[in-house]
Amino acid sequence: MSPAVSPLTAVGGAVIDAVPPAVKEWAIALFGTSDKVALLVGMAVVIAALAALAGVLEYRRRFAGAAVIVVFGLTGVAAVLTRQQATPGAVVVPVLVAVAAVILLRLLMGRLHSWPQKVAYAGEAGPPRRSFLQLLAGGAAATAAGGVLAAVWRGAAAVVNDARQQLQLPAAGSAAPAIPSGAEVGLGGMEPLVTPNVDFYRIDTALTVPAIDPAKWVLRVTGLVAEEIELTFAELLAKPLVERHVTIACVSNEVGGDLIGNARWLGWPVRELLALARPQPDADMVLSKSTDGWTAGTPLEVLTDSRDAMLAVGMNGEPLPLEHGFPVRLVVPGLYGYVSATKWLTELKVTRFADDVAYWTPRGWSDHGPIKTSSRIDVPRNGRTVTAGMVMLGGVAWAQHTGIGKVELRVNRGDWQDAELAPGISVDTWYQWTCGIELTPGQYEVQVRATDLKGKAQAEERRPVAPDGATGFHTITVDVKP
Numbered sequence: 001m002s003p004a005v006s007p008l009t010a011v012g013g014a015v016i017d018a019v020p021p022a023v024k025e026w027a028i029a030l031f032g033t034s035d036k037v038a039l040l041v042g043m044a045v046v047i048a049a050l051a052a053l054a055g056v057l058e059y060r061r062r063f064a065g066a067a068v069i070v071v072f073g074l075t076g077v078a079a080v081l082t083r084q085q086a087t088p089g090a091v092v093v094p095v096l097v098a099v100a101a102v103i104l105l106r107l108l109m110g111r112l113h114s115w116p117q118k119v120a121y122a123g124e125a126g127p128p129r130r131s132f133l134q135l136l137a138g139g140a141a142a143t144a145a146g147g148v149l150a151a152v153w154r155g156a157a158a159v160v161n162d163a164r165q166q167l168q169l170p171a172a173g174s175a176a177p178a179i180p181s182g183a184e185v186g187l188g189g190m191e192p193l194v195t196p197n198v199d200f201y202r203i204d205t206a207l208t209v210p211a212i213d214p215a216k217w218v219l220r221v222t223g224l225v226a227e228e229i230e231l232t233f234a235e236l237l238a239k240p241l242v243e244r245h246v247t248i249a250c251v252s253n254e255v256g257g258d259l260i261g262n263a264r265w266l267g268w269p270v271r272e273l274l275a276l277a278r279p280q281p282d283a284d285m286v287l288s289k290s291t292d293g294w295t296a297g298t299p300l301e302v303l304t305d306s307r308d309a310m311l312a313v314g315m316n317g318e319p320l321p322l323e324h325g326f327p328v329r330l331v332v333p334g335l336y337g338y339v340s341a342t343k344w345l346t347e348l349k350v351t352r353f354a355d356d357v358a359y360w361t362p363r364g365w366s367d368h369g370p371i372k373t374s375s376r377i378d379v380p381r382n383g384r385t386v387t388a389g390m391v392m393l394g395g396v397a398w399a400q401h402t403g404i405g406k407v408e409l410r411v412n413r414g415d416w417q418d419a420e421l422a423p424g425i426s427v428d429t430w431y432q433w434t435c436g437i438e439l440t441p442g443q444y445e446v447q448v449r450a451t452d453l454k455g456k457a458q459a460e461e462r463r464p465v466a467p468d469g470a471t472g473f474h475t476i477t478v479d480v481k482p
């Protein structure tokens with residue numbers, strides 16, 4: 001079962017889709033990955049204020065407060081209806097909540113109106129208590145509304161969580177190549193070479209994580225194909241699956257940032273599905289769609305060449321976590337997530353860049369998003385104090401689907417010196433590196449630069465994340481104490 005869209009998240013989702021890219025950028029910069037929490041908290045504050053207003057108005061004039069609730073309820077209905085993942089049943093929630101809130105408001109008002117006489121006998125002043133009670137009435141209505149929403153949501157999510165827990169994923173026909181010894185350098189303070197699911201970065205526009213019952217999941221291949229295809233989850237699991245380590249990254253990852261992670265993904269190569277559908281010669285893009293209406297546009301050639309682009313069902317040995325796209329997502333080596341890594345996948349529309357635009361394209365981001373070669377210093381952290389002598393530095397470098405050939409460091413803009421590059425798992429993953437540098441007491445600037453296996457060094461020019469990924473050298477300062 002698919003969860004009903006709650007009015008709160010529907011309004012939030014509508015806000016997310018409607019705000020200009022600049023505002024969205026600002027919110028992400030200000031709140032980081034807590035941007036959704038900030039939005040929900042902001043909305044809760046607005047709702048509480050509206051509830052208080054309804055209480056005060058209703059006290060002054062019968063049905064004036066109820067009118068506020070009805071208007072708010074209609075806003076909820078409108079927001080739910082404009083969300084693409086809305087089911088007809090979703091409309092019931094804001095209507096029920098509004099009706100419950102109006103009844104509650106009338107009930108409490110009735111009590112409140114008979115109260116002042118009683119307290120007057122007791123010799124107490126009416127007004128302060130009255131406004132307190134008005135607030136209470138509003139607050140109670142808001143709480144009731146929130147409770148109903150939470151219950152509806154939790155019920156749906158629990159069903160899907162159970163289904164996920166009971167799922168037994170088949171073994172891969174083609175197992176992940178073994179991790180070469182020495183790939184994990186084992187320097188304290190480094191991030192693990194394979195990112196645990198719980199620590200894996202999460203980026204999406206979904207305010208509540210879609211909860212999709214795998215038994216009802218279907219993937220449709222549509223558009224410019226000789227044969228349209230429908231694939232169930234059981235059919236997908238019966239295909240010969242491959243397991244590969246792939247490092248995925250977000251286009252919003254700043255130089256030195258942590259919106260990147262490396263996992264072992266289990267899935268069916270997309271090229272095999274597309275081979276069955278037989279794309280027409282004029283097609284050049286696959287628009288992948290999520291249940292929540294989000295879309296990504298991926299070059300057709302990247303999904304049909306020999307790389308391990310897959311319909312992923314497993315992440316590090318377990319079914320995809322709900323936040324990472326359960327039951328099925330796309331993973332495409334070499335491309336930023338916003339043009340490739342669709343979570344909660346439901347459709348692959350074979351189309352043309354000239355005919356279709358994906359979610360982020362009209363919002364200030366490039367329609368093509370190959371990952372830019374980059375590198376990061378993780379040890380020591382920026383601004384850390386270390387002891388003079390041989391200082392061990394370490395970090396990661398990535399150039400997905402080309403591979404890293406060299407990592408170099410320079411101190412105070414001096415000569416570049418080679419770091420020790422650990423063997424990579426594959427060209428589709430990040431590589432760890434270490435470098436020991438003799439440092440005497442003082443303050444130093446250290447920079448890192450990666451060069452891919454084709455001999456191309458990462459760009460030095462500092463550029464922002466929009467429209468197609470940040471460039472520049474990760475630069476840290478190190479305080480060296482005697």
Ligand SMILES: Nc1nc2c(c(=O)[nH]1)N[C@H]1C(S)=C(S)[C@@H](COP(=O)(O)O)O[C@H]1N2
Pocket residue numbers: 200201202203204205206249250251290291292294323324325336337338341342343344
């Ligand atoms: N349905 C859906 N899929 C999505 C997104 C989204 O907003 N909605 N965001 C994409 C982006 S921008 C990135 S970087 C990756 C992040 O995947 P993760 O959250 O599993 O790390 O998911 C991609 N898939």
Ligand SMILES: [Mo]
Pocket residue numbers: 203249250251252336337338
């Ligand atoms: Mo992203």
